[in-house]
Amino acid sequence: xxxxxHRTVFDSQHNAISLKSITNTILDLFQFKYVLxxxxxxxxxxxxxxxxxxxxxxxLNPLFTMMILSIVFSTIYKLPxxxxxxxxxxxxxxxxxxxxxxxxxxxxYINAExxxxxVYLPKQIFPISVLGVELVNFSLSLISFLIVAxxxxxxxxxxxxxxxVALLLLALFLLGLMLTISVVTVYFRDFSHILQIGLxxxxxxxxxxxxxxxxxxxxxxxxIIFNPFYYFVxxxxxxITGSGPLSPHIWFYCLLLSVVSLTAxxxxxxxxxxxxxxxx
Amino acid sequence: xxxxIDLEAVNVKFKxxxxxxxxxxxxxxxxxxxxxxxxxxLEFYALNQINLKIEAGTRLGVLGLNGAGKxxxxxxxxxxxxxxxxxxxISGRVTPLMELGAGFDxxxxxxxxxxxxxxxxxxxxxxxxxxxxAIEEFSELKDxxxxxxxxxxxxxxxxxxxxxxxxxxxxxxxxxxxxxTGDAHFVEKSAKRILDLVERSQIVIIVTHNSxxxxxxxxxxxxxxxxxxxxxxxxxxxxxxxNQTLVNK
Numbered sequence: 012x013x014x015x016x017h018r019t020v021f022d023s024q025h026n027a028i029s030l031k032s033i034t035n036t037i038l039d040l041f042q043f044k045y046v047l048x049x050x051x052x053x054x055x056x057x058x059x060x061x062x063x064x065x066x067x068x069x070x071l072n073p074l075f076t077m078m079i080l081s082i083v084f085s086t087i088y089k090l091p092x093x094x095x096x097x098x099x100x101x102x103x104x105x106x107x108x109x110x111x112x113x114x115x116x117x118x119x120y121i122n123a124e125x126x127x128x129x130v131y132l133p134k135q136i137f138p139i140s141v142l143g144v145e146l147v148n149f150s151l152s153l154i155s156f157l158i159v160a161x162x163x164x165x166x167x168x169x170x171x172x173x174x175x176v177a178l179l180l181l182a183l184f185l186l187g188l189m190l191t192i193s194v195v196t197v198y199f200r201d202f203s204h205i206l207q208i209g210l211x212x213x214x215x216x217x218x219x220x221x222x223x224x225x226x227x228x229x230x231x232x233x234x235i236i237f238n239p240f241y242y243f244v245x246x247x248x249x250x251i252t253g254s255g256p257l258s259p260h261i262w263f264y265c266l267l268l269s270v271v272s273l274t275a276x277x278x279x280x281x282x283x284x285x286x287x288x289x290x291x
Numbered sequence: 292x293x294x295x296i297d298l299e300a301v302n303v304k305f306k307x308x309x310x311x312x313x314x315x316x317x318x319x320x321x322x323x324x325x326x327x328x329x330x331x332x333l334e335f336y337a338l339n340q341i342n343l344k345i346e347a348g349t350r351l352g353v354l355g356l357n358g359a360g361k362x363x364x365x366x367x368x369x370x371x372x373x374x375x376x377x378x379x380x381i382s383g384r385v386t387p388l389m390e391l392g393a394g395f396d397x398x399x400x401x402x403x404x405x406x407x408x409x410x411x412x413x414x415x416x417x418x419x420x421x422x423x424x425a426i427e428e429f430s431e432l433k434d435x436x437x438x439x440x441x442x443x444x445x446x447x448x449x450x451x452x453x454x455x456x457x458x459x460x461x462x463x464x465x466x467x468x469x470x471x472t473g474d475a476h477f478v479e480k481s482a483k484r485i486l487d488l489v490e491r492s493q494i495v496i497i498v499t500h501n502s503x504x505x506x507x508x509x510x511x512x513x514x515x516x517x518x519x520x521x522x523x524x525x526x527x528x529x530x531x532x533x534n535q536t537l538v539n540k
Contacts, residue, residue: 017382017462018382020378021367022377023302023377042413043413045406045414046411048410049406053396053398126393126411129389129390129393131387288372289305289306
């Protein structure tokens with residue numbers, strides 16, 4: 012632990028946003044990586060503590076959800092069970108990641124008040140650890156879902172190889188949003204409640220439990236175009252259902268949205284990171 | 292290595308909001324009724340134009356009444372509060388000995404918390420592994436170490452926290468009233484440990500209401516009043532000054 016020279020400067024004059032402050036945000040994360048891993052590990056353990064099946068639940072939960080929803084909706088819509096099941100979970104898994112990530116992210120600093128007021132830690136650790144927890148859950152669910160899908164007779168599709176790319180784009184998009192809303196909630200606590208209602212609305216504005224073709228030509232479809240989450244869910248649909256060609260414009264919009272969201276998130280975070288402590 | 296702490300005209304401002312987080316309704320009402328929430332905000336300087344140079348070898352005692360800004364000063368040096376004005380330059384690794392057990396997770400076992408807490412102090416799991424047995428021994432927790440810390444008595448909690456926090460090689464040590472934890476036996480043991488740490492550190496800053504401790508441990512003292520440094524010098528003189536001008540006013 013003996014470092015060459017450990018120098019810290021807190022200067023009220025030079026905390027403007029610059030390339031250097033952005034690099035520092037990332038470097039700090041490396042320096043405190045064990046805290047990040049510990050926070051993620053602790054949160055994951057807490058989720059399954061004292062349950063008999065433990066981590067298996069993150070595998071079983073999506074499995075049963077998929078069975079129930081697939082049976083219900085393939086009966087209502089009279090669509091083939093497996094095909095609709097793939098479509099449904101292909102949308103529901105990323106949607107859950109979005110929704111859990113945003114709700115958790117909005118409370119990131121508020122739940123970490125005990126840490127923030129007592130020990131020095133880089134603030135970005137808290138929203139990022141929330142994202143980390145949700146990414147681990149997402150990955151476990153996805154793997155169990157794919158196994159089940161193969162058992163039910165789904166075929167391997169080359170498009171699965173794009174899953175990591177799709178996940179990376181979504182993770183960066185979410186990170187930007189979470190950096191933003193975690194700060195917003197510190198100043199307006201009502202925001203986390205508004206967010207939850209907003210997400211309920213947005214769920215139906217995203218084609219998850221219905222195929223987009225069901226609403227073509229309606230007002231709903233015209234609204235859906237303005238829902239940024241639609242593009243990400245659609246991206247996962249294309250990868251997971253493996254049917255039809257990939258549409259490059261969807262991927263392009265996702266990339267664009269990720270860049271915009273991450274830039275805005277970093278900007279707001281750097282602007283407010285030193286003030287958060289005074290508002291908790 | 293040349294360790295130092297340099298505070299230049301440092302201000303830390305606290306805003307006390309009668310209503311810290313207005314609901315949206317209140318926020319809009321305040322915005323548009325012209326009745327700005329200005330009168331709801333009480334602003335005060337917890338640290339006011341602090342200039343302080345601390346060189347290697349200094350054992351600095353901080354004296355002051357409750358609310359004079361002693362703990363805020365330590366927390367600002369530790370990086371918890373960011374100065375609103377001014378500049379702080381610190382050369383050396385800061386080890387805070389305040390708010391013991393701040394980073395504990397109640398659901399985790401004592402052993403797991405050794406690693407969690409260690410990571411917050413800047414140590415990797417490998418580095419904590421080397422310290423684990425020493426912490427186990429010093430804390431005298433024995434079998435309790437593998438129980439979640441929520442089942443600990445407050446004495447046990449304090450013992451574990453103290454053992455972790457003092458199992459480091461500090462360059463700059465910040466101590467905020469953490470002299471007594473646990474039973475008489477442990478208090479004596481921890482007092483010895485503190486002395487040892489103070490001796491090994493390059494710079495020590497001690498906040499305590501116990502003037503004798505400052506006279507015993509420090510070679511320099513400052514007196515804080517309402518966020519300002521009102522006097523700075525030899526510990527015995529400062530304790531006398533503090534008692535005459537502030538305590539027995």
